[in-house]
Amino acid sequence: MIRYIILFVFMSLGVLLSAQQMKWTELAQDTVYYANEYLPDGLMVTPPGPGQVWDFRSLKAPYALSRRVVVTGERDKVIYASLVNGKQTDAILQLSGNSVQIVQLIEDNPICPGNKLLYSLTPAFKPFFEGGLGETYEYHGKMQSVFAWPHDLNCTWVPAQLPDSCRVTYSLSYDIDVDGDGTLYLPTEVNDVFRQHILEKRTLKVETKRGYSWKDVTAQIPTLKTITYKEILRFVSSDTGLEWADIEIKDNYQPVRIEFKTFPLVTRIFSEKPSRPDIFAYPNPTFDVVRFQMSDLLYGRYKLKIFNILGVPVKETDVVVDDPKKTIAVDLGDLQRGTYLYRLQDGFGRTIKTKRIVLIQP
Template structure:
């Protein structure tokens, strides 16, 4: 009903030509702010992501199991404040990473972070960007475009190099050094009106293209650092990455109204972060989200959507059991972080079931109830 109401209001107002949106620097996050977002990892209902003037984007059908709360605090209150003395603020980048930010003119810069490295070799590394990455520029208007670069150099000692990664190297190093370059292009290519579960907003859209290149160096004994990028056995690990995302901003919201991550050919939507309805889902601090699995709808008729959240990289088994403990369905997944998948359950009879998630060691991480109904 709420979606229909939002659509009706939107249709009545969309026939007016929207003025271009202007997002002032006064909407930059500040210490004490709490920003609320939600993430749909399976946005199958979203079709229109067109660019240009006076666009209409209907994201009202997005859904997520919970709302994420990100608290911005003075950098001095961060867990690694002494490592980023030029930072003004500390705030979570995602469930695993704490970022350190500062403002510079119209830009919000990410100076560094504490979290997993780009290769997921270490779950807690000190990441320093030089110069800081432009996470968001304010006072943008339709047609604006700019480019910004950044670099990261990360050194890991012998004890920090996992055994699985050593097997992919041409030598067994005492330490390794990862050099990462970030080339970002920003283009404000659209404006219009957008519906998200959190409301209807006049927005501008920034299209962002990021090219990430990585080089790997190793050190053995007293020898000099040696580059081994081309000698790594798994070529996918260090391949050049192209990431494309759309960022929708409104003049009435500190949070982005939506952020859309696309495949490198821009033909598939990978996930969408959006401004949620605050009263219809539990709110969790983004840094305290535990590994878990969620299902929706529940009760279900013919299909369900399983969402895996905050899982360490690894292989997992998802199973559905009947009430006497017999396995009715199962599937293996290789997951890093968050993932969602639609599963056909039309073969299950009406009744109560349990769904359970186990890791590669056979340990049960979560077991919950699933109800199957029939019309």
């Protein structure tokens, strides 16, 4: 969870820097779109070093997820905000001009799966690090939540005598080493980046209390993972600090999951209603397979038509919309390189949207 939050705040930082130091409070309601792909095929992650090229243009996941900062109020001259993932709050932030700190996280209860806890971070976590090649950063702290024992919930472990309270504590170790620089290619754009090699370690302790004293019961819970590790490669713009990609890796730099920035990056949205039917193409520009994602359409049958720049039809596909974010893949690799138009029509032949797509050489 904490790395998802870092992904958003790094993206937002890049927006602030490119917008002449826009304040965090002015960023409220901006929406960042991102995508996830698991076990990505053909994604080569190289060892450390300068002057590298990372080609991630094969990524195909759509941008169907969003995050935004929502200012919630002020207390003792400190502005607080919620980090909203879709419709759910994931974290509480402290905003101060161009700086931000994560003070609380909402994460799973390790004893009672399916339930969430509000954890406080001590000290507050500063998610920004924009060091150059060879620089390092460390964070060591605790993430803790205290709650009344849930008598009405199913938990993986129940003590012989039900306690009054339970305390869950994670000791956090977060080490960053900027181990590479070079050029990063994503499906929609290219940038010069620094690569951050991140090692995250969590050590879990569970305590219960009856009366006035706390008792460590971690060893009594057989299914509990007391120590967890994560290894992440983060690609950050060398110009703005904007994060472009976050890759979770295993042994020998094998990627198991990638979260990456998609287009549009940030759209200032103050009200998402009324919504209108729309269609997006990604990657754009492209050289072969294109994902077309439709939104806010009535369920039913539609046609997707591709025209050359002169308006001559070159391809047509029938689409059955049965999902709010219906996505289809169309191979345009057999068409000549150049600019084309794509048009979505309903069952009566009425045009929903017409947009442009560009085919380039691979």
